[in-house]
Amino acid sequence: MLTVEQVTAWPARPLDGAARQARAAAATLRGQVGEAGDALRRVGGWHGRGRDGAVGRLGQEVDHAQELARVLTVFAERAGTASEVLARGRERVLTLAVDGAEQARDAGSQESEEGGAADDGRALQARVREALDELDREDRAHAGELARLVSELEAMVAGHVNVATAEGPRDPDSVVNRLVSMRPAQRRALLSTMSPDDIDRLVTANPQAMGNLEGVPFSVRIEANRRAIAEALDAEIRRGAGERARADQLRAMLGTIVDPHAPGRRVRRQFVAFDNTPEGRAVEMFGSLTQTSRSAAVYVPGTGTKLDTADANRRAAWNFASRSGAPVFLFMDGRFPPDLPSATSPMFAAAMAPQLVSFGRALDAEVAGVAPGAATVYLGHSYGGAVVGTAEQLGLRADRVVYASASGTGILPGGAESWSNPAEVQRYSVTPPADPIQPVQASRLHGGDPDTAPGVTRMDSGDYGDGRRVRGAAGHGGYFDDPDSGGFQNMVKVIRGEAPTGYVCREPDIPLPGTR
Template identity: 40%
Template sequence: MTGVGAVLGWRLDGLLSASTSYASDGERVATTADAVGRSFDIDPTWSGRTRDAAQARVGVQMSRLRRLENTLLDLSVAAGQGHGRLSSVRDRLAGQVRIARSTGFAVGDDGAVAHPDPSRRADSDYLTDRIRGLLDEADIADIAVGMKLKMLTRELDGSNGLVPTPGGAYALADVAAAELASMSPADLTRYWESLSPAQRQSLIAAAPGVVGNLDGIDFADRITANERSIRAALATEVAAGRGGGEKAATLRGLLMPAPDPQHPERSVQRTFLGFTDVGNGRFIELVGDLSPSSTGVAVLVPGTGTSLATSDDYRRRAAALSRRSGAPVIVYADGELPQSVIDTDLSPTRNTAVDPGPARRMAPRLVGFAAALDAQLAASGTPLATTVIGHSYGGSVVGTAEQLGLRADRVVYASSAGTGVEDRPWNNANPEVKRYSMTPPGDPIHYAQKFGGPVHGGDPDTAPGVIRMDTGLYSDRQLVQGPQSHSGYLDDEGSDAMGNLAAVVAGREPSTYVDRVPDIEVDRDVSRAIGDLLDSALRLVPGR
């Protein structure tokens, strides 16, 4: 308990001064925020990517300034109210002590009251209770005012365990994180960049599965969040007694270092821009570094059979493409891709390669991710051209995304099932986009291209405006052809086809298709092709 002397000695004028200063500072911050906003609109003729990037940065600073203004004003109110509360209890205690002493009572520092006349014992006890009650009230008020001021002060650096919500209030990190998924990517970017590093880490710790998969959040923070999510998924497997199972082994592999694409002799940590532990697993893996020295950046959308369990196959292919092109490659598998070409009894087609549903569901997310990649490149001052590559079923995903407004500088349909499942023309947000295709002769996907138009949109090799690239020879100078060529050229870093893919990613001109042997011979091969599609040896599974 605080003593009588300490409470009566409180010097509270400083709280009034602080209240006035905080209010004045808040007004200055508000004036600055208004000036920043007005200055950006001085030249109404300014437009383009640079203006958009500048506007985004101004938006971030405005958010920070408005939040600082609110905190300063809250501090002003808290200091003023604290002064009133503490002054009230101090003055009431002073009055009670003055009355007691003026009537002959002695008041100790602990609030005990005594009188030399034993007959006044009841009065002494009464006054003791009154004064000690005021001392208790003073303690409570002192603690409450101090905690309020400390909490608000720590809002300035994020050290109070609370984070600002998108609406401007402060809350526990898990409460704030619940609002993130409903924000637009642009609003989310402004909000995220306005946070302190400590506040960002609080949100990542509270909701890694949310933060790691949201377009609009900085890639470095998504990578941190997804590592936490992968570790949590592994911990779940171990806790359930499945630590020695295939899934646990896969998850451990995601956390293990892998060869650096540009320097294979050294290892780097694998980095994931997306991870969701549902079904067969969804992921977005960045292979290589986004840097100003890169020749570009590629987004590779894989095909049938892709899952967490087969993620190493596409990582290996992405690393090979990264080495040949000098560009980072992002493996985009943020969806439940089909795991088989067709059911052997020809019954349900749902979630097989002849089902357009997965492509239709994945395409909007691919459009959003491509926009997030553009924003990340702009914010980091790394103006790299982007190439989106769809392999096998992934080509149908990419084609559908183009119909929905995907923005890319170059698009490649590699052994693609088709040009997209939506019944509409391509609508890439870049009117200057360059489109390429490549399908080796004898690749069984030719049958999907020729006969699967109602499902996947038709043959990209013959689509207007698409340049068919040569698939050429393997590194051993054998012709890239036949059933195994569907993925074979991706598994041979030295193949001519891989060289053409690398040329497109790096912004060089690829070689066009050379007709060496027929793609397919329909009259002779249709019946055999149908049988082959039912044969697991020809399923379009990575690594086969």
């Protein structure tokens, strides 16, 4: 049984040193293996079996070293978390113990006919015992996890660690390669037969693959992408770009945010897709999908969206999650048009829409397993509306869809008329007065005007929270930046499954030039 005296003897942050050492060891291991590979590649004039054998052997060692470095990185992260949790618990115990000692002194110097001081002392002692028990549970849980990781490291140093499959022990890399070649349902079936520890070994073997495969549970993808992000940051630092925008963004992605569903606490950021391309690709989850979730929403932003400059989109997604109580996924798993001239091209929507359809299937499977019956909602803003519309043409399954200042209903022939499930989806649109997207909508460049498409209910964009009218060029994205605006509140209602405020015509839409 843990005592106050034992806790008093603990260091203030007992595992910080271990976390630093593990992180430094991982960085050193990656760096030395990388240098060895570079040196071999610089050798000129050497050809033949000897060179091929050396390169092949080095590749195996690099792979093994990377896996060791990944486990060291996980150890460092878990040790850091444990240190923080135990430090908070220790502080609580010591604070309660000091309060108890002071109260005992007061009780000894004062007489209380009702015995109130004694009762208070016993209550405080009970709180100290409760805090000690909670700290003991945390200590044991974190110690167990760190011991598991140490055992994993020892086994990996001694040799390659296999995973159990129905066919017998297999190399984790080979199982990941097998997963990559499978259909999503087959992946789910295979992973359902594996232990959590073996699945974690697959993540260690190839976090980049495991973090982006449809059919892999979101919790596994989130853990895999956290490791992939850490490796991407390490790569940026090693190439001398550790102080640039991408590295700063990757550091932030490894940090925490305020929980939109519980603003009193902070949580780690969660990514169910990630690829460190020049523009950066990711799907970030805000909030949690639980058994009580009534819906889950996917928000696809528009032109100019890039990983390093998407803070406004992240704030909007956070606000959607906070106001609706639903998990919201910010979908940036593709290349967006970088500017307005390029936004006239349909190729970005053509390339990204299949990714959205795939993610939609993965989300449906996740919802079915965690919150059966919860609705899925898609919101496409500006060019993101054309992406959502094209995904609908390709078979995206949805319960509700919002086209927000959307450039069109889909770039494939037929526009809204070629949506794959036109009668099964509740569709809404919102476009503020004098929004400059209106001539684009009228041009049918991206499939047609969602505000006038059959079966689409146009919602009101209303006013900003301060009473100003949402309109014009500023209004195109302004209502996404103001969660108190009428347009934003209407989108929240759609996510929640409530009836939005209908469209109020305050001024005519801007027509296509030359057609007035």
